[in-house]
Amino acid sequence: MSSGDHIRVRCAAALAFAIASTFAGARAGYAAQSTAANTPKDTQVIDIVIVTAQRREENLIDVPIAVAAFSGEALERRQIDQATDLQLNVPNVSFTKTNFTGSNFQIRGIGVSSVAASGDSGVEQHFNSMPVKNPRLFETEYFDVQRVEVLRGPQGTLYGRNATGGAVNVIARKPETKEFDGSVELEAGNYNALKAKGVVNIPLGETVAVRFAGISFNRDGYTDNLATGNDIDDRDQWSARGAIRFTPSEATDLTLMVNHYDEDSHRSRVTKQMCHHDPNGAFGCLPDTLGFEAGNMRGTLGGILAEWGPLLLDLGDGTPDGTFAGFPLPPALINTGTDINTGSPVPHDLHKTFAEYDPIYKADETVATLEFSHDFGPMTLTAIGGYQETTFLSQTDYNWTVAGLPYDGPAVAAFGGGIPISEIDAATLLGSLNGHVRDVGVFSRNYDQSDQDAHQWSAEVRLNSEFDGPWNFQVGLFYLDSDDNTNYYVVTSELDYWAQVTAPFTPFLNSAPPYYINATPSASLKSSAAFGELYWDATEKMKWTAGLRFTHDEKGVKDRQMLFSVPVGVPPTSTAFNDFRVDETTFNEFTGRFGFDLKPGWFEDSTLYAFYSRGYKAGGFNPPLDRSLPQFAGTPEVYDPEFVNAFEVGSKNVLAGGRVQANLTAFYYKYDALQVSKIVSRTSVNENVDADIYGLEGEFVLSPVNDLLIDANFAYLKTKIKDFSSIDPRDPSNGNPDLTVLKDITDGSNCVLATNELGTAQTVGLVLPVAAVGGPFGFCGALADNGFSVSDGEAANLDGNSLQGTPEWSFKVGAQYTFHLGSSMNLTTRADYYWRDSFYARIFNRPIDKIDAWDVVNAQVELASSNNSWFLRGYVYNLLDDDNITGMYVTDASSGLFTNVFALDPRTYGVVLGFRF
Numbered sequence: 001m002s003s004g005d006h007i008r009v010r011c012a013a014a015l016a017f018a019i020a021s022t023f024a025g026a027r028a029g030y031a032a033q034s035t036a037a038n039t040p041k042d043t044q045v046i047d048i049v050i051v052t053a054q055r056r057e058e059n060l061i062d063v064p065i066a067v068a069a070f071s072g073e074a075l076e077r078r079q080i081d082q083a084t085d086l087q088l089n090v091p092n093v094s095f096t097k098t099n100f101t102g103s104n105f106q107i108r109g110i111g112v113s114s115v116a117a118s119g120d121s122g123v124e125q126h127f128n129s130m131p132v133k134n135p136r137l138f139e140t141e142y143f144d145v146q147r148v149e150v151l152r153g154p155q156g157t158l159y160g161r162n163a164t165g166g167a168v169n170v171i172a173r174k175p176e177t178k179e180f181d182g183s184v185e186l187e188a189g190n191y192n193a194l195k196a197k198g199v200v201n202i203p204l205g206e207t208v209a210v211r212f213a214g215i216s217f218n219r220d221g222y223t224d225n226l227a228t229g230n231d232i233d234d235r236d237q238w239s240a241r242g243a244i245r246f247t248p249s250e251a252t253d254l255t256l257m258v259n260h261y262d263e264d265s266h267r268s269r270v271t272k273q274m275c276h277h278d279p280n281g282a283f284g285c286l287p288d289t290l291g292f293e294a295g296n297m298r299g300t301l302g303g304i305l306a307e308w309g310p311l312l313l314d315l316g317d318g319t320p321d322g323t324f325a326g327f328p329l330p331p332a333l334i335n336t337g338t339d340i341n342t343g344s345p346v347p348h349d350l351h352k353t354f355a356e357y358d359p360i361y362k363a364d365e366t367v368a369t370l371e372f373s374h375d376f377g378p379m380t381l382t383a384i385g386g387y388q389e390t391t392f393l394s395q396t397d398y399n400w401t402v403a404g405l406p407y408d409g410p411a412v413a414a415f416g417g418g419i420p421i422s423e424i425d426a427a428t429l430l431g432s433l434n435g436h437v438r439d440v441g442v443f444s445r446n447y448d449q450s451d452q453d454a455h456q457w458s459a460e461v462r463l464n465s466e467f468d469g470p471w472n473f474q475v476g477l478f479y480l481d482s483d484d485n486t487n488y489y490v491v492t493s494e495l496d497y498w499a500q501v502t503a504p505f506t507p508f509l510n511s512a513p514p515y516y517i518n519a520t521p522s523a524s525l526k527s528s529a530a531f532g533e534l535y536w537d538a539t540e541k542m543k544w545t546a547g548l549r550f551t552h553d554e555k556g557v558k559d560r561q562m563l564f565s566v567p568v569g570v571p572p573t574s575t576a577f578n579d580f581r582v583d584e585t586t587f588n589e590f591t592g593r594f595g596f597d598l599k600p601g602w603f604e605d606s607t608l609y610a611f612y613s614r615g616y617k618a619g620g621f622n623p624p625l626d627r628s629l630p631q632f633a634g635t636p637e638v639y640d641p642e643f644v645n646a647f648e649v650g651s652k653n654v655l656a657g658g659r660v661q662a663n664l665t666a667f668y669y670k671y672d673a674l675q676v677s678k679i680v681s682r683t684s685v686n687e688n689v690d691a692d693i694y695g696l697e698g699e700f701v702l703s704p705v706n707d708l709l710i711d712a713n714f715a716y717l718k719t720k721i722k723d724f725s726s727i728d729p730r731d732p733s734n735g736n737p738d739l740t741v742l743k744d745i746t747d748g749s750n751c752v753l754a755t756n757e758l759g760t761a762q763t764v765g766l767v768l769p770v771a772a773v774g775g776p777f778g779f780c781g782a783l784a785d786n787g788f789s790v791s792d793g794e795a796a797n798l799d800g801n802s803l804q805g806t807p808e809w810s811f812k813v814g815a816q817y818t819f820h821l822g823s824s825m826n827l828t829t830r831a832d833y834y835w836r837d838s839f840y841a842r843i844f845n846r847p848i849d850k851i852d853a854w855d856v857v858n859a860q861v862e863l864a865s866s867n868n869s870w871f872l873r874g875y876v877y878n879l880l881d882d883d884n885i886t887g888m889y890v891t892d893a894s895s896g897l898f899t900n901v902f903a904l905d906p907r908t909y910g911v912v913l914g915f916r917f
Helices: 003-035 072-077 083-088 301-317 331-336 409-413 493-505 755-763 780-785
Strands: 066-071 093-097 103-107 123-127 130-132 145-152 166-172 181-189 193-203 208-219 223-225 230-232 235-249 252-265 272-274 360-375 379-397 419-422 437-441 446-465 471-492 516-537 542-562 581-598 605-617 642-655 660-680 683-702 708-722 739-744 750-754 809-821 825-836 854-865 870-877 885-890 899-903 908-916
Touching (some): 066 072, 072 145, 083 093, 083 103, 093 885, 103 123, 130 360, 130 379, 130 446, 193 908, 301 493, 471 493, 739 755, 739 780, 750 780
Parallel strands (some): 123 166
Antiparallel strands (some): 145 166, 181 193, 181 908, 193 208, 208 235, 223 230, 235 252, 252 360, 360 379, 379 446, 419 437, 446 471, 471 516, 516 542, 542 581, 581 605, 605 642, 642 660, 660 683, 708 809, 739 750, 825 854, 854 870, 870 908, 885 899
């Protein structure tokens, strides 16, 4: 039995025990109620859920869209604290952090598959129905939320731009003029977690009310950095929200709401870095499996510049430079292929690391929305305007190790006993060359930084008719203006060493910046749209819907990539070196939907629907590439927009006297030019692939006896890439023994050479002798210039492969029961179990890309007063403390092809005391 099977058996056993206990309690509690004098006489039925999935309030059962909706109480009961928890409760939803500034929320396999400052998500996230392009909503917990809605499938008519996969709408509670009320919650948990929530609603007369809410969360980190002795991945964050509402009449409603979030933590963007050490160095990390090992520094650009610096200098000017210090290893170690990471500790635990630097994580966000509505009787006018700004800065150790061997003594001595590493100097880009030094040392050190400064504003106006006749409509206009400033840096002591020792050769050599930077001071978007839907009640039970949207997207970019691009003393803004690429592009597209919904009268209430939808997501800019390099030949400046033709049928049903809800959905997507990306030579290259996606979803809620509530869902998802090939950065040879992977010692990239030409290439000195130096190392450009059979790789045939992050099967079941303890108190118990099938983290579907099946068990128990004036709740999340990996990121060849993995939180538990007034 595999380890995954053991986990599933243990989880199933735990769930069986929890549900059996709940049902046993249900039988005992039901029997007790039957004889109690105060037994409730009303039959408990499942709550009616009101949603705004079609931009107007409707009963969920009447909405012809696959939508999951959770009230504030349901979020608490199911332990949905933040966006990542939605995947445990909504069919065909997955969520993972990503390597840079954001996350990937996927619905039916569609989310953020491309990496670009000008890129977009296929799942739109909304706050109070305002789309947020760069949300930080996933980083803080939900609080004082009226409802969270998850719309599955293309929303190309009503829900803004780019919603090819679906939309998430977080709706905060508005002030109420009816009465003064509020609540306070205090929570304590493991990892010294302390959390406080508070809400107060204050009527200011009959037409005005204000509401204030906030949350503060502090806890220790659940990852131990054994090198520094500190715990990391902690939380120190808070959010606050204020709103004022003016309702001069029953027909008019005006609400202004402002939400602010702030965090200053040691949160890690990465759960763990994994690698199977390459003993030779051409790969850095071998492409066969993931292991708890350090990468080979000789397979990175920094290691190459340090080790082969004298040779590169000699090649540069034809004159031996004997004053250049060889670095970083003594000759005896070089000849054995040993690198400075040999002996680097890598703990065999996702929540233990051995890193030189603890992470830094700072983020804030302000979101303001202004919503106005007026009911004219036959028509309702709604207008929503909003503003969002966010800043973010994260630093992490780049390879999560402390080098096992020190630098070569003479090289260290030349710098007075230690090699410097730069503090990022964004103004001059000179770093250690200008005295901006983070520290000095005799061991290899490195870190990266990802930062962002983004803002947007948007406006939308809609007119919705409510005529008595068979025809109705909804029309609207939308505008969004956003700009995003993002930067990504990689800083290593090896790059600093190269910059320091080559600075005297300026202008022969460019020496600044002494670190890699991908700078995008502006990725702008101006998006405008006109949309509308027409509704025809063909009969009393059948309604047809036709929707159309025209979208005009204007995108602009200002960016550049730099590494040793500017001679010391020359301003980095000089037009002579590495100018910013400045470009603009425009996209215009029609999208929409057409279909019907029917009330067949099968049960107490039923809705049957069938729809065709057309979705679109704008293209964007590939990074400013050097297209003279073979690995970027043919890479377009602008990658294409993506399109989806989606067909969906579904049935929503209420039966058994309102005690059962059963919803089924089947869908088929024909995807054209789906945007995907990979990292090549220190940059993200975006490609377009075609794909077929189809699946089935079921959602069920039942209350077989009073006070017992059971919910369950299942999902089947099949994704297939169509007629597409691509070179795998992990192994550009595609496993072909007739090709040999070479590490290019001029820039750290990889190329492939015909194996039968390897000997000749060594003879002429374009490939260094493998026996002496490991590798193999060589000069890819020179090999091509001299007629050798060299290329950037052999493309892998990906036809039929799965898209990333798409488990084929998943299911969830939860059970909740409330015991009535006399007339004054209730005890509610709940257990939830979620399981997902194995899936691939990359479209190449190699064995190393496969993430094993995993599951999660959550449970809680709550004692509360019957009038809900107070409660005491105990909870546990991830009961069995499993390491559940949600995604991966593979770096490029110049960084050694290591893999960063992202996982759910470990087991957490605690108690919550709350009061309502």
